[in-house]
Each structure stands twice: as structure tokens, then as C-alpha cells.
Amino acid sequence: MNILVCIKQVPDMESKFKVGGDGLWYDSADLAWRMNEYDEYAVEQAVQLKEKTGADLTVLCIGPERVKETMKKALAMGCDRGVHVADDASYRKDPFSIASIIAEFARSKNFDLIFTGMQSQDRGSAQVGVLAAEMLGLPSITTIVGFSFEEGKITVKRELEGGVKAKVTSPVPALVTCQLGLNTPRYPTLPNIMKAKKKELVSVAVSELLKSEAVQETKAVYFPEKKGGGLVLEGDAGDLADRLIKILKEKTAVLA
């Protein structure tokens, strides 16, 4: 069996963000970088499948030199080799372009399964996995919180709204996008971190894989309007409830 897992490096979402110099994305300076949380579940599931079936597991990541640090974590978790698609301008690429790169890489490799996160924490488009599968002509299943592989078929649980799950079976080859809670991502052990340093990690220029034009561009990135100062409500309880409901209707979508 031959497996691909696609990961992205993202900033810690707790970071204090600034708009970058070109006004098209956040400033990448002074940020702590980590593996996209959804992708940690994708890597873990791929590694578990590798451990069960003896599959060969490749991890792919697109981005500047620094993403190799995140790839090393995936290697330490159990991926066999890394393919780094070197691209300093990856932050400006639209989901269609990113998916095109993945599909171009995967096209001739006969992967039985491709794992991705269901979305990235920074861009959050939730498109790349499905687009790549469509480009490759593969079935894809999104937002999985359960996974098993038996007799050449995968059976997964899709997470729907309200805690409901949908059970779906698919033949392989296929692509799945992983939701938080799918498994418990392992912490790489020290021996495995040491071993990972010896694993193959090759870089490929993005120009070798990107053959299509972007279908959209970001015009501007900016901060949403600031929250108003804390409002203090005092008085009769019934009156307070009416006032609070009015505020919730105006300021949040939860009573819509």
C-alpha cells in the first residue's frame, strides 16, 4: 500500500497577528509555526494505517524552507519520507493552485489513499483535499472522525452538524479529509525524532508541479472592526433579559 499525507505549516493561532507588507496576508515575522492541527490527525491516521498494513507513507508540504521543521515532526510521528514543494510565495496561492500542485505530484504515483486535514487553520477554505481528488478522478470523503480499512475498502464516519455522524464506505484509491478528534495524535518520542533526521526529505521546485493559473486573488487582508467596550447592564431581571436578547440578536448569529 502506498499512502500520501498532505500537511501545512501554520502559525500558532494564539499569535498576535499583523498585516504583512503587501497587505495580502498576515506578516510572517515573529510567529511560532506548527503543523496545522487538522493535519496532525491526518498524519496520525496515516501512520496507524501504515503500522497495520506495512504501507509506505509519504508526507508532502508546500511552502518556504521553514516548513521542513514541521515536516520533520511528521517524519518523527512515523512518515517514511518527505517531499517539500519549495515555494516562498505559497501564502498567496489559492486553493485551486495548491490542489493542482498536489494532484500533479500524486498523479503518477498510484497512491491508494491520500489523507489531508479538512481545512487549514489560517486560510480555512476546506477546498484543497476535495479539489485534488476531483483533479485526480478519485472519490473523496470530507470531515472524517472515524476511519477503518478492511478488505480494500475504507469505512469512515463523517461529522455532521449537531453531533450526528454519517457512515460512508468507499473503495480505494480515495482521499479523505480529517476533522479534529479523529484519533489522538502521538507525540514524537526522542528516539523517533533522532531517526527522523535520517529519513529522506527532498525538495522539489514548485515550478515543476504548478501547471495552472490561479482562479482568484486576495485583494486585501485587514482586521475586523474592534469589539465595543464591555457594556454593563443593571436593573430589573426581566428587563435585563430583554435587553440582552436584543444585543445577542444584533451582535451574534446565535439567535438567528
Place this chain on the structure above:
Amino acid sequence: MKLLLVGEYREGKLQGSVNDLMAFAQKMGAESAMFLVGTEGDVPKYAGTLYLADVKKCGEYNPAVHKELLLSAVAQAKADMVVFSHSSYGWDLAPRVAYALKASQVSEVVDVVDGMPVAPVCNSKLRRTVQPKTAVTVLTLQGGAFNLDGEPSGTPVIEKIETAAASALVFGGYEQAEQGGVDLAKAQVIVSAGRGIGKPENIAIIAGLAKALKGEYGASRPVVDAEWADHNRQVGTTGQTVSPKLYVACGISGAIQHLAGMKKSEFVVAINTDKDAPIGEVADVLVVADLKVFVPLLTDKINAL
């Protein structure tokens, strides 16, 4: 511009998110048609053409088949913008349709400025305006971002559509949420109980408000340590870090360990008898009241909406 609004149908019911789609059409001031894999007996109030496929034949979850049906509706409606909800149905189907239509997709749209969709970046810490460069565009809308002005009305003109397409995927049925398997990190609304609830029986008051707001209830560390709530409901550095759309802190003073777990919430309401409680520093609204009186009253009023 002509919009095609993609309605959703699940577990035998039309989903209410269809109103968001109509609100978007209203905001855009654009002509629209609607698409639904559902039943003739459960169609939305809508004054326009509804391209309807039979859910009994096509299945509730069958993306390859739904894609073909939708492509046929796009062609018939001559739509140049296909609009989904950003939901497990929408984010699954939209990229498939976008790829087939060579369309640019913008996900989780929260606004439209100068004709360009606006989408969140980094958990809504930032926003971006996006310029699609294709003839047809596909959008998924963030739930609740667009609100209908007035009540939906009208009776749709139904155009039945069919396809011979088949899918490699086999849908094996639904599984309902397990009891107690709460995942606060994914909840859109969290109502949390603090020491101020006074006694374990009052957890029911907090849970009642959470239910009325279609959310989950959480708890601060002291409440969990006292075993008034399960550990999987604990919010804070030793519990869960949450970032719901609405966080209601009831009787929580606001220890730093608790604030660290919930300060990313989009909108915070604190209910506390102490006007100077530190929770007030992170609250958008501080209601100075006794939660044992105020919360049941609020719950009743919300349930009556």
C-alpha cells in the same frame, strides 16, 4: 448576475439554513433560483424556480450524484454564482461543483464589500476580500452571517431534475451523538457554570440556557473539582480551550486560568452579582444579576422566541 441557491435536506427534513441563502440573494439584489435534493412535500417558502431532485432516488449523501444534478440545474438556470451554506454538506459539495464548472470558490463568506466576497482568516482574527477571476463563482456562506429581512414567502415553481450518475461511495446511515461525548472545542455556543451557581442542582439552570441557545454547557475548574460537572466540560488551561461564537459565563469570577481557555470566544456575556469581577474585563456584556433568578428567566424568553 443569477444566483443558484443550494438548499439542504437531512434526516428527512429541509434544513433552516436555506434562509441564509435567501438573505444573501436579498443582499446582493440579484435574481435567483434554488436547487434541492429533497421532497415535494417539504419545500421552502420561496418565490422562484426550484430545481428539485428526488431524495428517495438520489440519497441525502451522495456527492457524485448531487454534483451532476447541481450541474444540470446550473445549466438550466444559467446561473453564474452557486451559493452554498458553509456546512458539512456545503463544504463537501462546493469544491466538486467548482472544479466541474472551472469556477473559483470562496469559502465561509461573511460579507460582500464592493461586490467582492469577504472571508475570515486565522479564526476570524483577520478578514480578507477576494476577487474571483472566473466566469462562474461558487460561494459557501458562514452560518448566520446573512439574515433575511422579513419572513420567507412564496411558493416555488418546481422543475424536476434527474440524473443517471452513480457514486463509488456507499452511505451507511446516520449515527446520533453519544451521550456525554461532549466536545466543547467545536461548540458554537457555550454557557459555563462557575462557583457562583452555589450548588450542583443549579447545573440544570445552566444546561437549560445552553440548550435554548443550541449550545453546550461548560464549567470552571472549581465546579469540576467539586464533581458538579464532568471533566470533559471544563474550560480553562487544564480543561479545554474554546472559541465559540458566544460564551456565557455564569457565576464565574474570571481566574486567569479560566480566561485563557475562553478569551478567544467571539462574543462574551458574563452574568455575575459582582460588577467588578475580573470576568468583566473580557466580557462584551456584563449583566449584573443573580444567575439563579436571571438565567431561568432568560432561558424562558429565548425559548419563546
